[in-house]
Amino acid sequence: MSLALGLVIIPLLAALLMLLWPRLARGLQLAAALLCTILATMLLQLVQQEGSQQLFIGGWNPLLAIRWQADSVTALLLLLSAVLHLLVSGYALAVQQRDKLAAAFWPLSSLLLASLQALWLSRDLFNLYVCLELLGMVAVALVTLSGDKAMRPALHYLLFSLFASLCYLLGVALLYGAYGALDLPLLQGQLQANSLTAAALVLITLGLMLKAAWWPLHLWLPAAHAAAPAPVSALLSALVVKGPLFILVLVWTTLAPAAFLNVAAYAFLVCALGALLLAGVAALRTPYSKTLVAYSTVAQLGYAMLALALMLSFNLPVFTAALWLFVMAHALAKAACFLSIGEMQQTLGVKKVAQLKGASQTMPLAMFAFAVAGGSLIGLPPSGGFLAKWVMLLGLWQAQQYFLLLVLLVATLVSAAYIFRVVVLAFDRAEPTAPDFSPQLLPQWLALLPALAVWAMAFFSMPLLAILQQELS
Amino acid sequence: MMYLAVAILLSMLLGMWRVIKGPTLLDRLLTIQLFGSAGVAICLILAKALSMPALLDVALLLAVLAAAIPAALVQRLRRQI
Amino acid sequence: MGLLLFDLVLATVVLLLAGTAIFSRNLTHAVMLFMAFGVMMALAWARLAAPDLALAEAAIGAGLTGALCFTALVRQPAALDSKVATSLLPICFVALITAALLFSVWQIPVSPNPALSHEVSVALPQSGVAHPVTAVLLNFRSWDTLLELLVLLLALLGAQQAQSSLTLYAGWSLSLSWSRLLSPLIILLTGYLLWRGAAAPGGAFQAGALLASGLVVLRLNQQLTWLSWQNPWVRLAALSGLLVFVLTGLFSLLWSSSRLWLEWPTAYAGAVILGIESFATLAIAVTLTLLVVGEPTEERADA
Amino acid sequence: MSWLDGLSWFLLLLGLVFFIAGSLGLLRFPDQFSRLHAVTKADTLGLGLVVLGLSIQSSWRETLLMLLIWLLVMCSGAVSCQLLARFSRDAADAEPLISHQEPGQTANSTSPASAPVTKRAE
Numbered sequence: 001m002s003l004a005l006g007l008v009i010i011p012l013l014a015a016l017l018m019l020l021w022p023r024l025a026r027g028l029q030l031a032a033a034l035l036c037t038i039l040a041t042m043l044l045q046l047v048q049q050e051g052s053q054q055l056f057i058g059g060w061n062p063l064l065a066i067r068w069q070a071d072s073v074t075a076l077l078l079l080l081s082a083v084l085h086l087l088v089s090g091y092a093l094a095v096q097q098r099d100k101l102a103a104a105f106w107p108l109s110s111l112l113l114a115s116l117q118a119l120w121l122s123r124d125l126f127n128l129y130v131c132l133e134l135l136g137m138v139a140v141a142l143v144t145l146s147g148d149k150a151m152r153p154a155l156h157y158l159l160f161s162l163f164a165s166l167c168y169l170l171g172v173a174l175l176y177g178a179y180g181a182l183d184l185p186l187l188q189g190q191l192q193a194n195s196l197t198a199a200a201l202v203l204i205t206l207g208l209m210l211k212a213a214w215w216p217l218h219l220w221l222p223a224a225h226a227a228a229p230a231p232v233s234a235l236l237s238a239l240v241v242k243g244p245l246f247i248l249v250l251v252w253t254t255l256a257p258a259a260f261l262n263v264a265a266y267a268f269l270v271c272a273l274g275a276l277l278l279a280g281v282a283a284l285r286t287p288y289s290k291t292l293v294a295y296s297t298v299a300q301l302g303y304a305m306l307a308l309a310l311m312l313s314f315n316l317p318v319f320t321a322a323l324w325l326f327v328m329a330h331a332l333a334k335a336a337c338f339l340s341i342g343e344m345q346q347t348l349g350v351k352k353v354a355q356l357k358g359a360s361q362t363m364p365l366a367m368f369a370f371a372v373a374g375g376s377l378i379g380l381p382p383s384g385g386f387l388a389k390w391v392m393l394l395g396l397w398q399a400q401q402y403f404l405l406l407v408l409l410v411a412t413l414v415s416a417a418y419i420f421r422v423v424v425l426a427f428d429r430a431e432p433t434a435p436d437f438s439p440q441l442l443p444q445w446l447a448l449l450p451a452l453a454v455w456a457m458a459f460f461s462m463p464l465l466a467i468l469q470q471e472l473s
Numbered sequence: 474m475m476y477l478a479v480a481i482l483l484s485m486l487l488g489m490w491r492v493i494k495g496p497t498l499l500d501r502l503l504t505i506q507l508f509g510s511a512g513v514a515i516c517l518i519l520a521k522a523l524s525m526p527a528l529l530d531v532a533l534l535l536a537v538l539a540a541a542i543p544a545a546l547v548q549r550l551r552r553q554i
Numbered sequence: 555m556g557l558l559l560f561d562l563v564l565a566t567v568v569l570l571l572a573g574t575a576i577f578s579r580n581l582t583h584a585v586m587l588f589m590a591f592g593v594m595m596a597l598a599w600a601r602l603a604a605p606d607l608a609l610a611e612a613a614i615g616a617g618l619t620g621a622l623c624f625t626a627l628v629r630q631p632a633a634l635d636s637k638v639a640t641s642l643l644p645i646c647f648v649a650l651i652t653a654a655l656l657f658s659v660w661q662i663p664v665s666p667n668p669a670l671s672h673e674v675s676v677a678l679p680q681s682g683v684a685h686p687v688t689a690v691l692l693n694f695r696s697w698d699t700l701l702e703l704l705v706l707l708l709a710l711l712g713a714q715q716a717q718s719s720l721t722l723y724a725g726w727s728l729s730l731s732w733s734r735l736l737s738p739l740i741i742l743l744t745g746y747l748l749w750r751g752a753a754a755p756g757g758a759f760q761a762g763a764l765l766a767s768g769l770v771v772l773r774l775n776q777q778l779t780w781l782s783w784q785n786p787w788v789r790l791a792a793l794s795g796l797l798v799f800v801l802t803g804l805f806s807l808l809w810s811s812s813r814l815w816l817e818w819p820t821a822y823a824g825a826v827i828l829g830i831e832s833f834a835t836l837a838i839a840v841t842l843t844l845l846v847v848g849e850p851t852e853e854r855a856d857a
Numbered sequence: 858m859s860w861l862d863g864l865s866w867f868l869l870l871l872g873l874v875f876f877i878a879g880s881l882g883l884l885r886f887p888d889q890f891s892r893l894h895a896v897t898k899a900d901t902l903g904l905g906l907v908v909l910g911l912s913i914q915s916s917w918r919e920t921l922l923m924l925l926i927w928l929l930v931m932c933s934g935a936v937s938c939q940l941l942a943r944f945s946r947d948a949a950d951a952e953p954l955i956s957h958q959e960p961g962q963t964a965n966s967t968s969p970a971s972a973p974v975t976k977r978a979e
Binding site: 001002005009012013016019020055056057058059060061063064065066102104107108111115118126127130131133134137138140141144145147151158167170174177178179180181194195196198199200202203206 | 654655657658659661663667669673674677690693694695697698701705709715786793800803804807815817
Binding site: 480481484485490491497498499500502503504509510511514517518520521529532533537539540541543544547550 | 869870872873876877879880881883884889892893896897900901903904907908911914915919922923925926929930932933934936937940941942943944945948
């Protein structure tokens with residue numbers, strides 16, 4: 001577990017040092033990101049060899065202490081956030097001069113990494129609340145880096161986030177009052193199917209849905225994510241909304257009494273369908289390119305909801321694998337999308353989708369990154385998105401849910417529509433005159449890296465599935 | 474003993490009307506002052522009635538804050554004349 | 555009987571204050587009512603025999619929040635009337651949650667699960683302190699406390715992005731000497747609360763908030779002009795709580811016998827906790843002060 | 858001991874009377890400065906009587922602490938009375954930004970500090 005500890009403490013200490021000596025910020029950022037990636041890889045190997053690891057902080061017994069647990073899903077998520085942090089930091093380092101990125105970006109993004117890693121590791125309801133709160137505060141602070149125009153969305157984000165935390169905390173307080181424990185493995189199987197548990201679970205779920213921007217409660221997300229600087233949007237969309245999702249999955253798979261599972265599955269299913277179809281249509285209709293990508297996050301989260309609903313109602317291991325594959329593929333693809341769109345926006349100085357006409361000639365690399373990441377979002381082979389969708393289709397076939405198969409098909413078409421809306425415009429050879437600017441190559445390559453990573457996921461499908469299956473057995 | 478606390482509480486409630494009615498900022502700041510000193514009194518009575526000496530510390534803290542906060546507020550609210 | 559009457563009146567007053575604060579059309583009234591609400595909440599915690607919470611609520615709710623709200627208020631344009639939300643949807647949502655809470659609160663067992671409090675009392679002698687709240691906060695669940703310190707720091711970092719400059723005016727000589735007279739008392743009381751924390755209600759957070767209120771008063775009277783985020787020593791003070799916490803944790807990881815994160819050896823636990831709490835108090839005080847006072851760029855020395 | 862208890866209760870009730878008097882004064886007095894007196898003086902005296910009443914029933918340590926609290930409240934009542942009155946006097950000369958009069962009366966604020974703010978309000 002000292003590896004896991006390092007994963008949390010290194011970015012935390014790095015952030016503190018950055019605040020003390022702002023001059024060292026960039027070097028510290030890169031060093032911490034590299035070190036975390038290496039540690040996360042080592043941890044994944046360790047977990048694969050020796051099974052899941054546990055730590056009771058302070059060495060007290062489980063009733064008193066906070067439990068950390070690194071199973072294979074956690075190890076994968078730790079690696080994912082470390083890798084994404086590294087990639088986004090690289091991009092931010094490349095563009096910080098041009099984009100006038102605020103100096104506070106470095107410590108804040110490092111703290112974001114630390115709080116995410118702490119969240120993945122924690123198995124304690126109250127500690128998870130603290131991590132959520134931390135995540136929300138960092139995210140809001142990061143959104144405000146855009147200056148005055150971001151204040152309003154950031155404030156909305158803050159208020160929604162606080163309200164959501166409060167709902168979650170109330171739910172946890174009810175559970176604590178009734179069962180007298182906060183440790184998830186200790187509570188497992190203890191909950192009775194009475195109205196107290198129901199109220200607590202409803203509060204917890206509402207709070208987490210609000211934080212994760214699940215469909216009917218997503219209203220704060222598009223404005224906040226679109227207002228932030230490009231590296232921040234990439235981190236927020238790729239990682240921050242996944243934190244509450246992780247807790248939601250933990251709560252419903254380990255805590256909830258069996259009698260509630262069916263109702264919850266139906267509720268999640270309705271939300272998933274709404275997200276996949278309606279948020280997809282919203283992405284299709286919005287005139288701004290960054291808002292399009294932000295709405296696409298809401299829509300893509302629908303797949304995760306669908307996978308969770310299916311997990312709860314069918315108890316097939318395929319759906320668990322599909323859920324985490326979606327999370328990883330979406331994180332990488334969305335980071336690439338935001339970085340490439342941000343790069344185009346910064347270089348070309350345009351905000352609307354319609355103005356991207358002919359962008360494939362002026363900024364071919366960035367457009368290529370967007371197209372590859374978009375392909376993964378749609379689910380075109382070979383990509384991580386395709387892998388996730390394929391696993392899910394297999395599961396649906398196994399469970400004989402032909403109606404949902406159809407829905408998945410329609411959702412794919414919707415996402416294809418909004419991705420192709422951008423791509424087709426960009427490949428339109430409308431203006432033959434070359435514009436008078438020279439796009440920088442390095443940031444475009446760096447924006448391409450996550451897209452290549454999501455591509456590479458398809459080639460590592462076997463080991464990935466093996467890791468996720470290990471968790472289930 | 475608790476009836477005494479209730480009576481002081483009700484007298485605070487009476488004073489609260491000034492916050493709403495005003496008419497000047499001073500009247501409203503006065504209500505804060507009233508809440509400070511009456512709050513200290515209630516805290517002292519509670520400490521006796523519940524026999525919890527720890528509440529005396531709370532009263533002490535309230536008293537110190539009642540001393541410090543008006544000075545801060547007035548300074549913050551001052552305007553260039 | 556008297557106790558019941560007191561509870562009823564207190565609950566009514568708290569609800570009344572909350573309602574009028576929310577529905578007040580004038581922001582200044584709302585802030586005043588909110589400060590009064592803070593005093594009442596402190597009394598409510600005192601009545602519920604939770605002096606730790608009463609101390610925290612008194613320091614934060616009745617003290618600093620008011621200064622913070624007024625700082626925000628003086629930046630507002632004149633005669634600003636807030637619109638009272640008339641939208642039905644949030645009200646329905648809140649009503650639903652309240653109903654669910656009321657419905658489920660009846661089912662919470664009256665006497666809480668005895669296992670946990672028994673566990674706490676068994677482990678208390680090894681924790682290094684005699685007050686269970688402090689033992690939970692700084693030993694059993696110290697990781698939560700560390701992260702909470704980080705949340706406070708982040709609040710400051712976020713607020714810094716939004717801050718615009720505010721003019722500070724020189725105080726009258728009366729308020730200046732009053733704040734100077736008050737400051738040794740506040741420092742003394744801070745130390746008292748911190749020291750008491752090991753055995754009785756009190757601790758880093760309450761002490762830090764109290765110290766912060768003293769610093770705020772001095773700062774608003776144009777004293778302590780060095781107190782700004784630009785000053786590296788101030789930054790060090792604001793980060794000291796976290797730094798000491800993490801470094802102590804690493805130290806215990808490397809040199810203690812069992813090599814566990816955030817495990818204090820029983821023999822030194824009391825000293826370690828007091829050390830961490832002292833630095834945490836300093837950090838909380840500086841952070842809260844910077845949060846309330848901000849970074850005034852312009853100062854005027856008129857009387 | 859009963860006469861001590863009686864004395865204690867007498868003092869406590871007397872304190873209550875002063876608290877109520879302070880509140881009534883805050884409600885009924887005609888202008889703000891007399892209201893200021895009502896609160897800062899009557900309440901301080903009320904607190905003092907309550908402290909005296911309680912200390913008859915308490916140990917010497919608690920009594921000391923309560924007397925300290927009273928001393929503090931007494932000092933702070935005197936000082937903040939002064940501060941608030943000065944603040945109000947100055948604010949009456951120049952209309953404060955946070956206005957509690959009719960909105961039309963704020964127009965005479967011509968100072969450089971408040972000018973940009975009023976412009977924003979329009």
